Amino acid sequence: MRRVAISSWATSKFVKDSKLSLFELACEPCVEILKDGNVSRKDIDAVMFSSCTTEQYSSTIVSEMLGMRPKVSHRIDNLCNSGTNAVASAFSLIASGLCDSALVVGAEKTDSSGNKLLWDITRGSFMFPVHWAAIFAKAHMRKYGTTEEQMAMVSVKNHRNASKNPKALFDKPVSLKEVMDSKKIADPVKLLDCSAPCDGASAVLLVSEEKAKKLTDSPVWIKGIGQQTNSASFANATADLTTIESAKLAARDAFKMAQVMPSQVDVAELHDAFTILEILAYEDLGFAKKGEGGKFVGQKEIAINPRGGIIGCGHPVGTTGVAQVAEIASQLAGAAEKRQVKNCKTGLVHNLAAAGSSATVIIMGA
Amino acid sequence: MRRVAISSWATSKFVKDSKLSLFELACEPCVEILKDGNVSRKDIDAVMFSSCTTEQYSSTIVSEMLGMRPKVSHRIDNLCNSGTNAVASAFSLIASGLCDSALVVGAEKTDSSGNKLLWDITRGSFMFPVHWAAIFAKAHMRKYGTTEEQMAMVSVKNHRNASKNPKALFDKPVSLKEVMDSKKIADPVKLLDCSAPCDGASAVLLVSEEKAKKLTDSPVWIKGIGQQTNSASFANATADLTTIESAKLAARDAFKMAQVMPSQVDVAELHDAFTILEILAYEDLGFAKKGEGGKFVGQKEIAINPRGGIIGCGHPVGTTGVAQVAEIASQLAGAAEKRQVKNCKTGLVHNLAAAGSSATVIIMGA
Numbered sequence: 239m240r241r242v243a244i245s246s247w248a249t250s251k252f253v254k255d256s257k258l259s260l261f262e263l264a265c266e267p268c269v270e271i272l273k274d275g276n277v278s279r280k281d282i283d284a285v286m287f288s289s290c291t292t293e294q295y296s297s298t299i300v301s302e303m304l305g306m307r308p309k310v311s312h313r314i315d316n317l318c319n320s321g322t323n324a325v326a327s328a329f330s331l332i333a334s335g336l337c338d339s340a341l342v343v344g345a346e347k348t349d350s351s352g353n354k355l356l357w358d359i360t361r362g363s364f365m366f367p368v369h370w371a372a373i374f375a376k377a378h379m380r381k382y383g384t385t386e387e388q389m390a391m392v393s394v395k396n397h398r399n400a401s402k403n404p405k406a407l408f409d410k411p412v413s414l415k416e417v418m419d420s421k422k423i424a425d426p427v428k429l430l431d432c433s434a435p436c437d438g439a440s441a442v443l444l445v446s447e448e449k450a451k452k453l454t455d456s457p458v459w460i461k462g463i464g465q466q467t468n469s470a471s472f473a474n475a476t477a478d479l480t481t482i483e484s485a486k487l488a489a490r491d492a493f494k495m496a497q498v499m500p501s502q503v504d505v506a507e508l509h510d511a512f513t514i515l516e517i518l519a520y521e522d523l524g525f526a527k528k529g530e531g532g533k534f535v536g537q538k539e540i541a542i543n544p545r546g547g548i549i550g551c552g553h554p555v556g557t558t559g560v561a562q563v564a565e566i567a568s569q570l571a572g573a574a575e576k577r578q579v580k581n582c583k584t585g586l587v588h589n590l591a592a593a594g595s596s597a598t599v600i601i602m603g604a
Numbered sequence: 605m606r607r608v609a610i611s612s613w614a615t616s617k618f619v620k621d622s623k624l625s626l627f628e629l630a631c632e633p634c635v636e637i638l639k640d641g642n643v644s645r646k647d648i649d650a651v652m653f654s655s656c657t658t659e660q661y662s663s664t665i666v667s668e669m670l671g672m673r674p675k676v677s678h679r680i681d682n683l684c685n686s687g688t689n690a691v692a693s694a695f696s697l698i699a700s701g702l703c704d705s706a707l708v709v710g711a712e713k714t715d716s717s718g719n720k721l722l723w724d725i726t727r728g729s730f731m732f733p734v735h736w737a738a739i740f741a742k743a744h745m746r747k748y749g750t751t752e753e754q755m756a757m758v759s760v761k762n763h764r765n766a767s768k769n770p771k772a773l774f775d776k777p778v779s780l781k782e783v784m785d786s787k788k789i790a791d792p793v794k795l796l797d798c799s800a801p802c803d804g805a806s807a808v809l810l811v812s813e814e815k816a817k818k819l820t821d822s823p824v825w826i827k828g829i830g831q832q833t834n835s836a837s838f839a840n841a842t843a844d845l846t847t848i849e850s851a852k853l854a855a856r857d858a859f860k861m862a863q864v865m866p867s868q869v870d871v872a873e874l875h876d877a878f879t880i881l882e883i884l885a886y887e888d889l890g891f892a893k894k895g896e897g898g899k900f901v902g903q904k905e906i907a908i909n910p911r912g913g914i915i916g917c918g919h920p921v922g923t924t925g926v927a928q929v930a931e932i933a934s935q936l937a938g939a940a941e942k943r944q945v946k947n948c949k950t951g952l953v954h955n956l957a958a959a960g961s962s963a964t965v966i967i968m969g970a
Binding site: 239240261285290292293294295296297298299301302307308309310311312313314315316317319320323326327329330331333334335336351352354355356357463464465466467468469470471474488491591592595596 | 605606651656658659660661662663664665667668673674675676677678679680681682683685686689692693695696697699700701702717718720721722723829830831832833834835836837840854857957958961962
């Protein structure tokens with residue numbers, strides 16, 4: 239298997255109501271990547287577009303708008319897990335030798351159809367994701383004594399991190415009291431335990447080892463990828479409501495491929511569409527022991543969600559996985575400015591879709 | 605790069621108005637593949653769904669309906685070129701070593717939104733594909749003296765082939781007179797020069813060399829893949845209206861990778877959504893000299909579109925590329941029953957999207 243590096247990345251400012259079309263939005267971070275002058279349009283062998291849009295031929299439209307004529311171009315969609323699927327797919331195009339470079343672009347508008355999964359009738363009238371988040375939260379509280387304050391602290395931390403990230407939707411810290419006092423949406427989940435849909439785009443350029451050495455002195459390597467799809471419906475996603483089984487399996491494979499232990503991870507972007515999910519991720523990834531995720535909130539060993547996570551940055555569905563990978567690449571390259579994590583060498587991205595019915599874990603290293 | 609084989613394939617009967625939902629349709633050929641007993645659900649590392657549906661999380665829905673829990677599952681869409689993109693993507697997952705097997709499933713309903721490309725305003729009020737087919741046909745007639753009869757003969761041949769294919773939408777041969785007398789849609793393109801949208805599904809199972817040897821005595825190998833995306837719009841697809849430039853470039857790369865010459869190809873499925881496209885393909889792939897595609901119709905050296913092509917089988921957009929690959933695999937394995945091409949060792953699939961603005965060429969060998 240050929241080694242694959244990330245040589246460039248860019249993320250647009252996430253906002254609630256951009257004046258740009260989906261395709262204009264998608265072009266923004268790509269144009270930023272092209273601006274640095276090292277990469278020319280002709281160097282791009284593949285354009286993979288990650289989005290939940292209903293528009294047809296969307297990846298090829300983005301390619302044309304960017305003035306590119308890549309070999310490969312197609313859209314990949316898998317709800318919130320789209321962006322990380324696109325990165326994994328780009329990885330395999332290069333690792334196999336079919337391509338030497340692949341530009342992965344995620345873009346989504348606030349009103350994306352990716353925000354609800356209509357097919358899943360097992361949810362009855364509880365269609366909105368907040369309902370399964372409430373079920374997970376209640377189960378973890380009952381079984382392990384996790385508290386609403388611990389969940390609220392995830393929101394406080396991620397909003398604080400986001401306030402140092404100029405691209406984040408939310409730019410102000412929130413207090414524990416503000417989270418606890420925010421409107422209850424589905425008990426015990428409150429408004430500030432939830433992420434918000436928004437407009438945003440992100441892009442990362444994956445390249446072969448040979449190309450990486452030409453483009454940059456400090457490439458960031460993709461060292462391990464694990465993916466697992468358990469179901470599409472909530473009813474069949476997991477047998478134990480205190481564990482995201484797909485994430486555990488994806489993490490096992492990613493750590494094995496990267497030959498890395500959870501304790502070696504310095505920085506991670508975890509899927510925190512709801513605060514309880516970050517707590518479950520601590521346990522599913524092996525950062526905390528089972529049941530101790532609540533107490534793990536606020537630890538200092540691993541920098542978690544330095545960009546602000548999904549709660550702080552907003553959640554443009556098809557973009558999120560790409561933006562997570564862009565953030566970890568930026569941290570490992572020492573280019574994360576005000577939010578730079580010191581001395582980080584190993585990074586991790588954890589992404590989920592639809593009640594954790596599928597998951598991707600990517601391990602990266604400087 | 606690891607070698608990749610196709611070990612199983614199945615295609616549903618293409619019809620105009622199936623009672624099945626898109627997802628039920630998608631499951632049909634997969635269940636047929638699983639029936640043979642050699643392959644178990646647990647053996648499937650990836651499910652790639654090719655479709656132009658607007659439904660979200662569609663690949664994962666298909667996985668769940670099949671009772672599978674694959675590692676990788678996502679949808680790939682790129683209009684008519686979706687199925688071949690999905691096959692190329694599955695190839696790279698296995699060739700890279702990330703997966704050992706990948707089930708590629710194409711499914712589409714007649715009323716798919718993939719039948720028109722709304723974004724392409726360069727077509728003005730000429731939104732339907734038949735308009736660009738007419739422009740290509742006129743250009744080739746003007747420059748090379750290609751005749752309406754030569755185009756009609758493509759339809760006659762492909763309908764005749766389809767009459768031997770129990771899965772084809774059209775089951776009766778048509779005469780040259782019937783094609784020539786059929787309704788003019790956009791001069792010089794007549795009704796019987798056109799393919800028809802329909803309901804249909806197809807699936808192919810790609811596996812690693814090691815797995816192939818366990819599953820079958822006669823695996824069919826994928827030897828070369830070439831892809832090229834020139835544009836999304838008709839206006840920027842090709843500088844010369846008598847050539848599909850993307851197909852020429854894709855063919856160059858596929859032949860190089862496979863180390864095969866056009867003259868070595870025994871059997872080919874070519875994208876004939878309109879008869880003129882098959883004539884252009886003869887030239888773009890190097891089977892006929894430039895300008896001599898019209899005279900090449902009816903030659904006996906290479907068996908072209910033995911399943912009936914798109915004109916004979918119908919055109920379920922996201923399914924077509926998968927069904928083409930399934931047909932060539934079946935021919936090379938000597939399993940094509942009444943339509944078996946004798947002594948075929950090297951096969952080719954040629955697929956296009958949206959006025960040839962993108963193309964994929966896949967070369968396979970026994």
